[in-house]
Amino acid sequence: MDKHTVAVMSDIHSNHRAFKACYEDALRHGADRFVFLGDYVSDLAQTRETLDLLYEIRDRYPTVCLRGNRERYMLECEQGSVSFRPGSKSGSLLYTFEQLRPEDLAFFGALGCFDTIRIGGMSVEVAHAFKEDDRLCFEKGDALIGQVFDGMETRLLLTGHSHRQYVARREGKTIVNPGSVGVPQDGSWLSAYALLWAEDGQFTVRLRQVPYDIRAVIHAQFASGLVERSHCWGISSLYDMICGREGTLRLLEAVSRHGDVYDETVWRREAERMGMAFTEEEVMEVAGKICSGTTYVTENEAAYITGHRGAR
Numbered sequence: 001m002d003k004h005t006v007a008v009m010s011d012i013h014s015n016h017r018a019f020k021a022c023y024e025d026a027l028r029h030g031a032d033r034f035v036f037l038g039d040y041v042s043d044l045a046q047t048r049e050t051l052d053l054l055y056e057i058r059d060r061y062p063t064v065c066l067r068g069n070r071e072r073y074m075l076e077c078e079q080g081s082v083s084f085r086p087g088s089k090s091g092s093l094l095y096t097f098e099q100l101r102p103e104d105l106a107f108f109g110a111l112g113c114f115d116t117i118r119i120g121g122m123s124v125e126v127a128h129a130f131k132e133d134d135r136l137c138f139e140k141g142d143a144l145i146g147q148v149f150d151g152m153e154t155r156l157l158l159t160g161h162s163h164r165q166y167v168a169r170r171e172g173k174t175i176v177n178p179g180s181v182g183v184p185q186d187g188s189w190l191s192a193y194a195l196l197w198a199e200d201g202q203f204t205v206r207l208r209q210v211p212y213d214i215r216a217v218i219h220a221q222f223a224s225g226l227v228e229r230s231h232c233w234g235i236s237s238l239y240d241m242i243c244g245r246e247g248t249l250r251l252l253e254a255v256s257r258h259g260d261v262y263d264e265t266v267w268r269r270e271a272e273r274m275g276m277a278f279t280e281e282e283v284m285e286v287a288g289k290i291c292s293g294t295t296y297v298t299e300n301e302a303a304y305i306t307g308h309r310g311a312r
């Protein structure tokens with residue numbers, strides 16, 4: 001009998017605390033193997049701790065690891081085809097790159113961004129994002145997911161990248177996105193992953209949302225030097241994590257529309273216009289309200305949800 005309990009995790013983005021909480025939750029549910037769909041690093045500060053835990057799991061359990069677009073950026077920087085510089089535009093990636101060791105880059109370089117694996121007596125496709133282009137997201141209900149279903153050669157696809165948890169089904173095929181461990185975009189601060197029970201070609205999926213010490217992550221972001229390296233991006237990533245909403249890309253779009261993406265005064269002005277507060281104390285205050293459930297943020301409210309406006 002071929003029977004497995006598989007923890008499927010994606011988009012950790014250097015959120016070591018959330019990763020550890022999901023790992024422990026998975027073990028409590030009997031996980032005996034792991035599938036990681038990529039984007040292990042960047043945006044949050046604990047690059048080293050995240051990779052060390054990943055290697056520990058890989059050495060202890062049967063584990064599949066894919067490469068995300070963030071690992072591709074790191075490899076491109078190593079090869080010299082892109083460069084990162086201090087500041088909000090790419091300083092966060094520079095910070096991440098500076099934390100890496102040669103063995104991390106060798107690890108990233110050996111990974112593929114999609115594969116077909118065997119789990120519980122069945123073939124399962126795994127991919128970080130859209131196979132043909134790792135920058136493309138697809139969601140339940142959009143046009144691209146139809147194309148993905150059409151291209152599936154197995155009954156089950158595990159995929160990440162959108163940071164949104166869902167299970168989609170069509171004509172006997174299932175797509176599972178476990179969401180994001182580190183920076184979920186499900187409208188909640190809770191860390192997201194999926195458990196898959198597979199036995200003799202049959203499977204059951206359960207989407208999990210797990211609490212963790214988010215205050216420690218905020219503190220690490222300010223204490224690590226990441227916020228100094230990449231001021232607005234570094235703080236904006238924290239709001240995305242706390243609120244479970246995408247604000248950073250909207251900020252980047254606003255900066256790109258209204259000025260030079262390497263001009264910090266433009267970042268600051270646009271971030272303020274979107275309602276962002278900048279100090280650790282202010283970010284902690286917002287986290288306190290959101291995580292205690294006294295403030296809830298809707299999809300249509302301002303991109304930044306600082307507790308000062310755009311939130312209720």
Ligand SMILES: [Fe+2]
Nearest residue numbers: 011039068161
């Ligand atoms: Fe990601």
